[in-house]
Amino acid sequence: MMTELISILVPIYGVEKYIERCSRSLFGQTYFNIEYIFVDDCTKDNSIGILKKVLMDYPLRAKKVKIVSHSTNRGLSAARNTALTHAEGAYIMHVDSDDYLSECAVETAYKKIICCNADVLVFGINLIFENKIVRLHQYDEGTKEDYVKKLIARKSLSCVWNKMYKRDVLFKGISSIEGINMGEDYALSPRLMYNASKIIYLDEPLYNYVQYNSMAYTKVFTEKSLYSLIQAEKTVRDFFENLNDAILYKDALVCGRLNLAIDLLKSICLYTPKQQRAHFLNKVVTTFNLKENGFSAFSLNKYMVLFAQKRMYVLLYMLVSLGYMVKKWMKH
Structure with a gap:
């Protein structure tokens, strides 16, 4: 069952304080058949150097790691689009480079989405503060139409990274818009979800969303x-x-x-x-x-x-x- 390739897309800019934790959470996944696509959005710090150093501790992952570089800083949306053009997986996940996954996130998400034959799986989130962790539950949002309406109305989180997508969903002509680097998830998620046939939900916090990176996009x-x-x-x-x-x-x-x-x-x-x-x-x-x-x-x-x-x-x-x-x- 656990044989299909899954792509994890990670934009990198100004995250030298966070990239080690993020990358270790990715390379340490219990699911093995993963390709990792990191996009260096012309970061000025040592994020890429730290990433390469961490990778040395995971030699079995090295062959499935791609580091793609922008010649200029083009922003988060462009970095995600670049990563997507290099993705070969049957299923795809986005991860921001200052955040991190639970150890079994990919395996758990994959089993659920395959079991239900869904296009998109939406899972729970932990908000990571400096002195506490707050769990955001992921409740069933009703019909697809109900969920899309909540996204549009800004009554449900529109983030792209608390989801696993079937490949086809991300290749229907709906993409991030270069130049939109705040509110970019809102610009994308409602449109993506509208084009998905079946969306399912998992109330398990597989994604850890860091709240204290002042340099984040x-x-x-x-x-x-x-x-x-x-x-x-x-x-x-x-x-x-x-x-x-x-x-x-x-x-x-x-x-x-x-x-x-x-x-x-x-x-x-x-x-x-x-x-x-x-x-x-x-x-x-x-x-x-x-x-x-x-x-x-x-x-x-x-x-x-x-x-x-x-x-x-x-x-x-x-x-x-x-x-x-x-x-x-x-x-x-």
């Missing part, structure tokens, strides 16, 4: 980041609005667009320098047609949208900061 908020997030939403909207069954996804698209706008308002208030804040907030307000109706009377989001509409950014900042402090206090 997704942890740096800039003008390019804002552009990427807006383009990611547009990519999803354009795809689903042009389907024959577009009416099924209309409400989810509206919800996803609003949820993204609110997330952006919060992120800009909390994580951008004061001198850049108004510029970013103006961009969000002019891009999204924000309306405060639809929220409950005393909803925090309602007042966030109201303050943003009226360009009352000081009040917006105070409201978001207060909400953040209360949430942090309640956790402790």
